[in-house]
Amino acid sequence: MPSSRQPVPGTTIFDGEQARKGYALNKMCYSFNDAANRRAFVEDEEAYCARFGLNAQQREAIRNRNVLQLIEAGGNAYYLAKFAGIFGLDMQDIGAQQTGLTKDQFKAKLLAARG
Amino acid sequence: MARIVGSITTSHVPAIGGAIARGLQNDPYWKPFFDGFPPVREWLARVKPDVIVLVYNDHGLNFFLDRMPTFAVGAAGEYRNADEGWGIPTVPPFRGDPALSWHLIEALVAEDFDLTTCQEMVVDHAFTLPMALCWPDMKWPVRTIPVCVNTVQAPLPSAARCYKLGQAIGRAIASWPGDERVVVMGTGGLSHQLDGERAGFINKEFDLAFMDSMVTNPAWATQYSTVELVELSGTQGVELLNWVVARGALPEKVRQQHANYHIPISNTASGLMVLEPQG
Numbered sequence: 001m002p003s004s005r006q007p008v009p010g011t012t013i014f015d016g017e018q019a020r021k022g023y024a025l026n027k028m029c030y031s032f033n034d035a036a037n038r039r040a041f042v043e044d045e046e047a048y049c050a051r052f053g054l055n056a057q058q059r060e061a062i063r064n065r066n067v068l069q070l071i072e073a074g075g076n077a078y079y080l081a082k083f084a085g086i087f088g089l090d091m092q093d094i095g096a097q098q099t100g101l102t103k104d105q106f107k108a109k110l111l112a113a114r115g
Numbered sequence: 116m117a118r119i120v121g122s123i124t125t126s127h128v129p130a131i132g133g134a135i136a137r138g139l140q141n142d143p144y145w146k147p148f149f150d151g152f153p154p155v156r157e158w159l160a161r162v163k164p165d166v167i168v169l170v171y172n173d174h175g176l177n178f179f180l181d182r183m184p185t186f187a188v189g190a191a192g193e194y195r196n197a198d199e200g201w202g203i204p205t206v207p208p209f210r211g212d213p214a215l216s217w218h219l220i221e222a223l224v225a226e227d228f229d230l231t232t233c234q235e236m237v238v239d240h241a242f243t244l245p246m247a248l249c250w251p252d253m254k255w256p257v258r259t260i261p262v263c264v265n266t267v268q269a270p271l272p273s274a275a276r277c278y279k280l281g282q283a284i285g286r287a288i289a290s291w292p293g294d295e296r297v298v299v300m301g302t303g304g305l306s307h308q309l310d311g312e313r314a315g316f317i318n319k320e321f322d323l324a325f326m327d328s329m330v331t332n333p334a335w336a337t338q339y340s341t342v343e344l345v346e347l348s349g350t351q352g353v354e355l356l357n358w359v360v361a362r363g364a365l366p367e368k369v370r371q372q373h374a375n376y377h378i379p380i381s382n383t384a385s386g387l388m389v390l391e392p393q394g
Binding site for chain 1: 129130174175176179180181197198199200201202267268269270308309310311312313314315317318319342345346350351378379381382384
């Protein structure tokens with residue numbers, strides 16, 4: 001539901017409230033700039049999440065590779081993109097997952113914007 | 116007196132880096148995008164800039180959310196690219212211009228812009244890819260000054276404030292005693308949204324109106340709040356604030372030298388414009 005804080009449907013504006021909620025999660029994703037950290041995550045995901053102090057909701061969303069849940073848990077798109085990169089997912093994979101479309105359907109949706 | 120000889124505004128999608136690395140410039144998917152750039156390179160060869168002031172937003176390479184400046188200006192002798200986490204090859208370092216950077220900082224703070232100054236700064240794809248599109252051999256023939264705008268964590272600076280920052284940058288360049296020729300670049304946008312159920316949002320009508328306003332009515336975007344800009348152009352479309360800064364640095368009257376618009380590159384409506392001061 002649109003609220004005065006989040007007035008755009010289907011959209012979570014990354015404001016102070018989200019930034020506070022998602023700090024640990026985004027900090028972990030920021031660490032993925034470093035290839036050694038990406039490897040460490042892949043080797044022992046639970047230990048890596050624990051090191052950054054992710055809460056239960058964030059760990060569950062990471063485990064599920066679920067972008068809408070990650071946003072709900074305070075994740076920011078620019079940082080989550082680094083997490084997605086570990087699995088070789090591109091922005092159409094991410095878009096398809098969030099909109100409940102197949103990747104081909106999501107690509108068709110983008111093309112349709114040409115009008 | 117230093118002189119702004121024009122502006123280049125363009126999108127900055129990371130996938131462009133992958134396409135360059137794999138040599139996909141003539142691939143049917145990429146060609147309509149890359150074909151926008153030869154005229155930009157011809158224009159650059161003609162105006163021969165010495166310095167690029169490059170207005171962009173960092174995506175979590177130089178700045179994390181532990182400290183998030185609204186406006187940051189680079190003052191380093193060199194700026195390096197680094198791994199952003201998804202394997203785009205890094206590009207050669209860029210020369211800075213610390214003397215002109217500090218002049219810019221002095222002039223902007225004197226006009227009440229409370230800046231963050233950076234004597235060390237790594238630059239991400241929003242800086243490197245537009246440069247690589249302008250100079251594909253990546254032998255940068257220019258000195259650079261990064262100007263980083265927070266488009267990541269709300270509250271964002273308003274479009275009105277961004278426009279005024281651009282105007283102040285224009286005055287600062289004009290008051291520099293050197294004879295440098297300066298191009299202002301603004302990167303990001305146009306409409307796109309990566310996150311949420313509204314992911315994949317693109318607004319062609321708005322983008323084309325915005326591009327038209329860059330020529331005919333430069334303060335047009337300042338009528339909108341940043342939340343309205345998110346609604347009209349998407350959560351990452353709001354990166355068009357970097358275009359608004361770049362446009363502000365040019366005089367009211369400009370001549371359009373070149374423009375391109377293509378849907379989609381990755382999830383993004385890509386825009387490109389080259390403007391010159393008129394008169």
